[in-house]
Amino acid sequence: MNCCSQKPIMEMPSGERLCKTHFTEYFESKVFNTIRKFDLIGKEEKLGIALSGGKDSLSVLNILNKLSKQNPRIKINAIAINEGISGYRDRTLETARDFCSKNNVKLHIFSYKEEFGLNLDDMLKILKVKPCTICGIFRRYLLNKKSKELKLTKLATGHNLDDECQSILMNQMRNDIAASARLGPRTGITQNEALFVPRIKPLYLCTEKEVTAYAFINGLLDSFNECPNAPQAFRANVRDMLNELEQKNPGTKYSIVNSFLQTLPFLKEKFKGGIINICSRCSEPASNGVCNACVYLEKLKRKVEA
């Protein structure tokens, strides 16, 4: 069934076929409904958008920018992290810069080199660790620290339904349900906003295919560009398996995330209150006396000096 006389460009799991105009409308209202349903954004906010330059974060920024224009009490700032991955991040940052200057969005870029003294590429030459492990620790660290310095009330990320669905299944397969308690459309230790800036996922209910189509239609889709550091094999396997299931059974991903949402309050209750310490070196949140970022910085320093 087609939505109107215009040529359809996307087919929904229900079988409905939407044209460009109606798909954009459908997508944006889905995001606004997600924001309302999970109470992601209040009446007055200074929102940060973690911008990677990829289609997901650009789509979030595009939509929140529209929201902010309709609603002057919602201010937005984009934050990008330059890990220092040559041949990859330079390109995605260029896309981020482009979008922000065309759309008059304030963009703050923080680099590992300036903040920690070393690029990710250099860190990986010094330490024998999985790239994504330290890359992720330092990125989360900087995003939280800089969000606080910029006095952001929340930080929006580009996580979509596919990302969430993969994480839910990966945690189950690794028997790590405590990690699932930290998932959901709104994360961060909300009762401790002085330490953690809450994270929100406006694309929570949008499939990766929908986000890509939206980005394509709105000129936000860059050519395919992959981080040269080996992608996580486990996530890639789960992703492929889910896509096969989705193809045979449209709506599978949505069902998995939706049933997860019904168990999430119980998980949050069960795993709440893990004691949060404050890092003795940098005052960022830590699960032990010293935070993970400081632990790795110390290791790097020792290796460099040795």
Next chain:
Amino acid sequence: MAKIHVNAFIGRENKNAKLKLENNSQVIDLLKKLKINPVTVIVSRNNELILEDERLKDNDEIKILSVISGG
């Protein structure tokens, strides 16, 4: 039955493929031939998205863009 020729750009691999398909083939036939799961891509022709049941024509220039992001 005449065959048609289609040029497909495969975004994920950043390469072009020239394919020979049955007359009246649809996008889904092209994806099957390339062993690509339709859930993982969007497909465009002349910069417009097209659906899986869209018929392909001789000499069509098709782009197959991956929905998977890279890190």
